[in-house]
Amino acid sequence: MTSALLVAEASEARTALSRELCNxxxxxxxVATSREAGMLLKIGYPDLLIWWVGKPTVDDxxxxxxxxxxxxxxPLPVIYVNGAVxxxxxxxxxxGLRG
Numbered sequence: 001m002t003s004a005l006l007v008a009e010a011s012e013a014r015t016a017l018s019r020e021l022c023n024x025x026x027x028x029x030x031v032a033t034s035r036e037a038g039m040l041l042k043i044g045y046p047d048l049l050i051w052w053v054g055k056p057t058v059d060d061x062x063x064x065x066x067x068x069x070x071x072x073x074x075p076l077p078v079i080y081v082n083g084a085v086x087x088x089x090x091x092x093x094x095x096g097l098r099g
Contacts, residue, residue: 001027004094007037007063008052013081017050017090024094034059041066048094049078 004026008014018028029046031037034057037049041063049067053060067076081090 001025002048003027003029003046004048004050005037005040005046006030006050006052007032007034008050008081009033010052013052017052017081020090021050021094026094034063038063038066045076047077049076050081051078052081 002025004021006014006017006021006028008017008030009032014030014032018030021028026048029040031040034051037051038059051063067078079090079094
């Protein structure tokens with residue numbers, strides 16, 4: 001099963017996106033902050049990172065650096081989401097990519 005790490009502060013975004021990603025066949029780990037995501041990335045990397053970016057914080061910059069540093073070894077697909085997004089539409093597109 002393809003794994004996804006979903007980073008979203010807004011509970012509505014987490015709920016909608018995680019439900020649709022699960023329906024599309026992803027195993028989803030959900031965190032509310034970039035700090036939590038950074039701690040998980042020290043343990044292991046998902047197949048996909050979906051990052052709901054709101055007002056940028058220092059932790060967001062640290063997470064971006066961790067992802068960039070990893071790129072030298074193995075690419076990590078990252079989808080940055082900002083603002084209103086149709087969770088179902090996004091999940092269907094991701095399901096197509098997962099193939």
